[in-house]
Amino acid sequence: MAAADPLLGQFIGQHIQQHGPCPIRPYSVRSLFTPLSRSIAYQQLSGKAAGTIYGRFRDLFNHRRPTATALLKMDYQQLRDAGLSNNKTLALQDLADKIVRRQLPAANRVHQLPDQELIEQLTEVRGIGVWTVQMFLMFWLARLDILPTADLGIQKGLQLLDVLDDLPTPDELGQRGECWGPYRTVASWYLWRRTEVQN
Numbered sequence: 001m002a003a004a005d006p007l008l009g010q011f012i013g014q015h016i017q018q019h020g021p022c023p024i025r026p027y028s029v030r031s032l033f034t035p036l037s038r039s040i041a042y043q044q045l046s047g048k049a050a051g052t053i054y055g056r057f058r059d060l061f062n063h064r065r066p067t068a069t070a071l072l073k074m075d076y077q078q079l080r081d082a083g084l085s086n087n088k089t090l091a092l093q094d095l096a097d098k099i100v101r102r103q104l105p106a107a108n109r110v111h112q113l114p115d116q117e118l119i120e121q122l123t124e125v126r127g128i129g130v131w132t133v134q135m136f137l138m139f140w141l142a143r144l145d146i147l148p149t150a151d152l153g154i155q156k157g158l159q160l161l162d163v164l165d166d167l168p169t170p171d172e173l174g175q176r177g178e179c180w181g182p183y184r185t186v187a188s189w190y191l192w193r194r195t196e197v198q199n
Contacts, residue, residue: 026142091127157191
């Protein structure tokens, strides 16, 4: 990557020296419900608030792993009382319903499916957009060539890296990131880190 983008390569080298390399590694996905329900619960909330609500959500399962089947046995008000918004409650119910009906890929197949196919299938779930699936691809499946061009943190990271007056648009970020392939996930992770270093 350093040869393709010396500026980003220089930052990556400095970061590795100080903090170590990018830690993205694949997880064993036993069920799509676990990562996707967490993503839904965390949407549009600060980390602390999201963690509190997600903790209450998990408590509904009596300290067992949340499952789609168990969620479908709960009523709407139980989920709302845990602090989930109306939209998130409906999204979780839709996710659980699609998993139980086998309208989504089985967990043991997701590692074999192409990125775009997973994006197309998982965004059929209410409340799950492209960004949410991209985070799943990056942080659960460790797909190495994902660039979430609509992500504000990555846009800000590139603005700081390139010393731009304005945030790059998604199209500009996509064009700038072409040279990072096939490791655009790694580049994205370091651009997030760049926002933590303001000089």
